[in-house]
Amino acid sequence: MAAVIETHELTKIYGRQKAVDHLTFEVRQGEIFGFLGPNGAGKTTTILMLLGLSEPTSGNSRVLGFDPVREPLKVKERVGFMPENVGFYDDMTARSNLQYVARLNSLPDSQSKKRIDDALEKVKLANEANKPVGAYSRGMRQRLGIAEVLIKNPKLIILDEPTMGLDPEGINSVLELIKSLSVEEGISVLLCSHLLHQTQKVCDRVGILNRGRLVAKGTIEELAREGIQAELASANGRGTPADRRGLISLEDIYMRYFKEE
Amino acid sequence: MFTIFRKEIADHFNSTRFLILFCLVIGVALLTTYTVSMNLRSEISGGAKIEYLFLMLFTTSGQFFSLIQFIAFFGPLIGIIMGFDAINRERSAGTLSKLLSQPVYRDAIINAKFLAGIATISIMFVSLVLLLSGLGMVAIGVVPSGQEAARLAVYMLISIAYVGFWLGMAILFSIILRSIGTAALASVALWIFVSFFVGFGSGLIADVIAPTDQNNPELMLKNARIAGAISRVSPVNLYSDATSTIMDPYRKTTKSFVLVGPMEKISMSRFNSALSLWQSILVVAPYLTTLVALTAVCFAVSYLVFMRQEVRSI
Numbered sequence: 001m002a003a004v005i006e007t008h009e010l011t012k013i014y015g016r017q018k019a020v021d022h023l024t025f026e027v028r029q030g031e032i033f034g035f036l037g038p039n040g041a042g043k044t045t046t047i048l049m050l051l052g053l054s055e056p057t058s059g060n061s062r063v064l065g066f067d068p069v070r071e072p073l074k075v076k077e078r079v080g081f082m083p084e085n086v087g088f089y090d091d092m093t094a095r096s097n098l099q100y101v102a103r104l105n106s107l108p109d110s111q112s113k114k115r116i117d118d119a120l121e122k123v124k125l126a127n128e129a130n131k132p133v134g135a136y137s138r139g140m141r142q143r144l145g146i147a148e149v150l151i152k153n154p155k156l157i158i159l160d161e162p163t164m165g166l167d168p169e170g171i172n173s174v175l176e177l178i179k180s181l182s183v184e185e186g187i188s189v190l191l192c193s194h195l196l197h198q199t200q201k202v203c204d205r206v207g208i209l210n211r212g213r214l215v216a217k218g219t220i221e222e223l224a225r226e227g228i229q230a231e232l233a234s235a236n237g238r239g240t241p242a243d244r245r246g247l248i249s250l251e252d253i254y255m256r257y258f259k260e261e
Numbered sequence: 262m263f264t265i266f267r268k269e270i271a272d273h274f275n276s277t278r279f280l281i282l283f284c285l286v287i288g289v290a291l292l293t294t295y296t297v298s299m300n301l302r303s304e305i306s307g308g309a310k311i312e313y314l315f316l317m318l319f320t321t322s323g324q325f326f327s328l329i330q331f332i333a334f335f336g337p338l339i340g341i342i343m344g345f346d347a348i349n350r351e352r353s354a355g356t357l358s359k360l361l362s363q364p365v366y367r368d369a370i371i372n373a374k375f376l377a378g379i380a381t382i383s384i385m386f387v388s389l390v391l392l393l394s395g396l397g398m399v400a401i402g403v404v405p406s407g408q409e410a411a412r413l414a415v416y417m418l419i420s421i422a423y424v425g426f427w428l429g430m431a432i433l434f435s436i437i438l439r440s441i442g443t444a445a446l447a448s449v450a451l452w453i454f455v456s457f458f459v460g461f462g463s464g465l466i467a468d469v470i471a472p473t474d475q476n477n478p479e480l481m482l483k484n485a486r487i488a489g490a491i492s493r494v495s496p497v498n499l500y501s502d503a504t505s506t507i508m509d510p511y512r513k514t515t516k517s518f519v520l521v522g523p524m525e526k527i528s529m530s531r532f533n534s535a536l537s538l539w540q541s542i543l544v545v546a547p548y549l550t551t552l553v554a555l556t557a558v559c560f561a562v563s564y565l566v567f568m569r570q571e572v573r574s575i
């Protein structure tokens with residue numbers, strides 16, 4: 001399958017700190033790739049480089065076949081990005097917020113009308129479309145952020161912490177929404193989060209990032225298997241038998257990687 | 262870029278604070294013009310025809326100040342209020358990173374914001390001057406001559422550059438300072454400093470460089486010249502010097518802005534001949550250039566800082 005995102009030895013150094021350290025990974029067409037890691041792992045930094053919003057210190061990347069450093073506009077035209085703290089113009093309605101984004105993407109109003117309606121329908125905000133966004137709850141804002149991303153009709157969406165600040169129910173509904181976008185529309189998703197056990201349910205593959213380095217990559221099953229092997233080798237039978245039978249959760253794998261550091 | 266421009270303009274005209282400010286300016290201006298025109302009418306009644314009567318509507322002081330003094334003083338506030346949260350509000354609301362992830366050039370954002378501010382200021386000034394002229398025509402019954410209209414146009418141009426400078430200043434602060442409150446305070450502080458203290462300061466510095474001597478007129482002249490040069494660092498002085506020259510054809514130089522009553526002015530005109538429009542423009546051209554250059558510097562610095570700034574909101 002073709003890759004929609006490819007990075008090669010991508011590195012970003014702030015002062016003396018390596019925020020992203022020789023990162024090489026790829027996101028394949030149509031999959032949901034979970035980009036996981038604790039706070040400060042370098043997830044946001046990586047995304048900013050993928051969108052051409054921040055220049056890598058070294059290494060390179062390709063997003064939908066374009067180099068974000070050379071052709072940031074081409075990337076931005078095609079990729080839907082939802083930043084960490086989605087912001088809206090609070091005094092404008094949801095619809096006019098989306099319309100503004102549509103205009104920034106040079107969509108004529110005649111075309112954008114339908115797209116906005118569709119997007120709002122998908123995130124179940126059609127009934128609240130004419131409320132000012134200032135009156136929205138956290139969960140509604142998050143869903144509106146996803147609607148906004150859909151306005152471009154993107155092949156690839158990048159979501160930075162889409163579940164931040166939501167209650168378990170909110171998290172589930174957002175994740176289900178993401179899953180359905182991927183399944184029904186074939187959109188590839190790069191999903192950043194530090195919440196593992198929630199996100200692992202929807203991710204096809206994950207990459208685990210710590211201190212700028214990719215410490216693990218693969219499907220959950222693969223990681224779990226590796227985790228068990230390592231666990232068996234190192235723990236000499238400690239832990240419950242259930243773990244060893246493959247019920248190990250991503251969380252355990254995750255913890256294992258970070259304890260070593 | 263046009264999309265952002267359009268939104269910014271709409272934002273300006275919809276914002277409450279802009280409307281309040283606009284009403285305030287219009288209200289004070291109307292009041293001043295009204296009192297001035299009443300005074301003028303009573304003083305000129307029966308007298309001979311006076312040249313440039315129409316312009317006196319703007320230069321004569323009403324109760325406390327003339328219209329152009331009012332704008333000189335209040336104009337900066339208009340610019341500051343329109344610009345002090347241009348970028349940092351978007352940054353703190355999280356809309357900046359969204360804007361930057363859309364397919365627009367980064368400089369389009371700041372260009373559009375600046376241009377939208379200038380356009381709003383222009384609309385404001387044009388409507389203000391037209392309104393006041395209309396009122397003046399009705400009140401004193403004089404129609405402006407072509408030359409007077411041209412002078413008014415130059416006056417508007419200078420005013421727009423002047424407020425534009427403050428707008429650029431405020432936008433610069435809104436880029437450098439992440440907190441909206443700090444940016445507002447910083448711009449207002451600069452405004453007060455430039456409006457009030459540069460005047461005093463220039464006198465002080467001039468005294469230090471060239472101490473005056475009551476008996477030596479040459480030294481006193483030198484002192485005054487130095488003070489004048491230093492005070493011209495301040496855009497407020499630049500502006501009031503320039504506008505009083507263009508609006509008052511009898512002023513040959515841009516030096517010291519002395520208030521003269523209408524009758525004195527009329528009697529002065531008996532003995533002096535007026536500067537032609539072209540001559541007046543020549544006198545103020547350097548001032549206008551300096552104002553525009555100052556604005557350009559502000560904008561250029563803002564532009565550079567903004568283009569290099571990290572995207573992530575902190």
Ligand SMILES: Nc1ncnc2c1ncn2[C@@H]1O[C@H](COP(=O)(O)OP(=O)(O)OP(=O)(O)O)[C@@H](O)[C@H]1O
Binds near residue numbers: 015017037038046571
């Ligand atoms: N402008 C900057 N200057 C210096 N260091 C920075 C800068 N931006 C980020 N960093 C550092 O880079 C590292 C990676 O930050 P990043 O925001 O990418 O982490 P993250 O994985 O997105 O974390 P979170 O889960 O908290 O969002 C952090 O240690 C941070 O301190």
Ligand SMILES: [Mg+2]
Binds near residue numbers: 043044084
């Ligand atoms: Mg982050």
